Amino acid sequence: MNGFFRTYAKLLVLLLIMAACLLPSACSLLPEEEEELAPPLVQPATIAYKTEAVTRGTLISELKMGASFVPEIQESLSFQKQGGRLKKVYVKYGQDIKAGDLLAELDAESLLSAIRIQEINVEKSQLALSKLQTDGASSYDIKIARLNLKQQQYSLDDMNQQYAATQIFAPFDGEVVYATSASSGDYINAYQTVVKVANTTALLLVTTADDASDLPIGAMVSVEFQKQVLTGEVVANPTTLFNDPIESLRDAAIIRIQGDNPKEAEMGDSARIIYVIEKRENVLILKRSLINLMSGRRYVNVLEDGVRVEKDVEIGLQTDTEAEIVNGLEEGDLVIVN
Template identity: 25%
Template sequence: MSKWFWIALAAGIVVVVAIIVTVVVLRTDSQDDTVTVTRGDVDVTIESVGTVSMRDATQLIAPATTTVELISVIPGDEVREGDVLIELDREPFDETVEEAENALEEAEANLSLLNEQTDEPTTAESIAQRVQAQQIVDEAERALADAEQALSESLVLAPTDGTVIHVAIDEGDPVPQGTDLIQLAELRQFELIVNIDEVDLPLINVGAETRIILEAFPETTIESEIYSIARRAEMVGGTTVFPAQVRFDAEGDLLILPGMNAEVEITAEVRRDVLVLPEGSFQTVGRRTFVNVLEDGDIVEREIRTGIRSGGMVEIADGLNEGDEVVLP
C-alpha cells in the first residue's frame, strides 16, 4: 500500500477520535450545567414597617377642672397598684362637695315640708309636688356622691401595676376636666400597626406568621403573628392599604420602648414539601414555560407549570418529577 493510504487512514482515525472527544466533552459540559429537581418548602413573604406602641395602655385623666400640685413620678418609673402618682389641688373638689351638700340639704328640707302638710286634703297637684321633690332629692344625692368620688380622685392613684410611659402635664398647670394626665402600661406587651397593600391582602390571614426586627436590635428576630386586620381601607401615599395589628411580648433583657421602628416580614403563603427548581432554570416564551431535561444522554424539551416563588426558588406544580435533571438554559 502506498504511503498516501496510510496518511489518509491516520487522518481518518484522528477525525473520528476528535468527534468522539467532542461528544464526550459536550455531554460532560451538559451534565455539569444541570440542576436536579428536589423537594423543599417555598414561603412567600411580604415586607412592611411599623412603629412600636404599647398594648392596652391606661390613660388617666383629670376628674375635674383644677390645678396640678405635685407629680410623684417620671417616665420609666415602675409603680404598684394604689401608688400616688399625682396630687391635684383639692380646693375645687371641696367646693363642689360643699355645694352638693347644700343642694341636698335644701332638697331634703323642701321634701320634708311637703310631707308635713298632712292637714291639707290630698290632691293630684300635691302628689305631683311630692314626687318632684323626691326626684330632686335623688338627683342631689347622686350629685353629692359624684362630688365625693371626684374629691377622692384628687389623689391620682395607679389603677394597676405598670410602668409610667408618659406624663402630659407639669406641676402648677391648670387642667380642665378630661385632660390627659399620665399614661401607664405593662412594659413587656407591645404592638405594631403595619400596612398591607390591597394587592397582597388576599394572601394574608389573621394568624399569619411574622418576624419582627427592631432597628435598635438588628441581630434579634421576634416571632409573632397577625392579630387582626382592619376591614376598612386607608390611603397612604396614594396607595390603598389595610392596617394590620401585630402583637408581641418583649424577650429576655431587650429594652423595647414605644416609638422604636421595626421591619416586619409576613409569611403570606407557604408550600411545604413541593417540587422546586432555582430561578433561571426554565424559559418562558409567550404563555409557554418549558425546561430542557436530560434523558439517557439526550436533551428533551418539556413544558411545565410553575407555582409560587420565594428566595430564588420556584415551585414546580406540573411537568417534572423529583430527581429529573434539568439542563440550564
C-alpha cells in the same frame, strides 16, 4: 514559382505551431499561471455554557416580617369630665406604679373650698333635723328638714365627684409608658391624654408589616427572638382591628406567644415572625431567575449534547427566589445560566 512555395511553407509552419499551442501538452511551453489559493476554513468558536442542574427538594412558601413586643394591657388616662389648669404630674416615663397611686391632678382649690363649706351645710341640716325630732315637731316640719338634709348631701356628693374627676389614679400595677410634657398651670382639655400606663409583665407581639393582613386569625407562626425559636398564635389582624380606637393598630396583626413569654423579652424588643403558607416536598426546584417569560409563555434554555434548546415549562408553588417545576423538565436537566 520557388518563391511561392517558400511563402506557403512558412505559413504552414506557423499554423502548425499555433495548433500545437492549443493542445494541453503544448501549453507547457508557455509560462504557467499560479493557482488561486482557497480561503482558509474558520473554525466556529466553542461556546462555554454555565449551567445549573434541576434538583429535587422541599419548597416552602412563607411570610417573614418584623414585630415588636407591646403590653397586652395598657390604658390612656385623662381628665374625662372636665378640663382645667394642671396642678401637677406626679410620675415620669418608665416609672413603676401601683394600683391606686395618684398620677396627676388639676388645680381644684376653689372646689375644695366649696366642698368644705358644703360639709358645714350638711352638718347644720343634720343638727336642725335632730332638734326638730327632739322637740317633738310636726311630721311636716320633720319631713321638710329631712328633705333639706338630703338636698345638702346631694350637693356635697356632686362636689366630691367633681373633685374626684380632677385626679388621675393608677388602675393597676405597671409602668408609665407616657407622661405629658405640660407644666403646672397649663390648661388641659377634657379627654386629653395625660398619662399612659401599661402592665409590662404581659406582652404581645404586634406587626404592622404591609402583609400583616395575610396572617389569618388562629394561624400558628414561628417567632425568632434572641436565638430562640418560639411558637405564637395570630389572635387579631386588620380584618378585626380596622375600627380599633388605637389607630396604629388598625393595619396590624397581633400574635400571642404560646406558654410563657421569654424572661428576656421587654416592651419594645424586636422579633421576627415566620408564617408558612405552603410546604411541598420532593418536588423539582429551579431558580426563578432562570425562567424566561414572554407573552405568557414560560421557557428555559437547556443544554442537550452541547446544544442550547428552548423548553417550555409549567410552574407550581413559588417563593421569592425559587419555583416548583410541574412539567417540562426532568431531574438532572442542565439549565443554561448565561
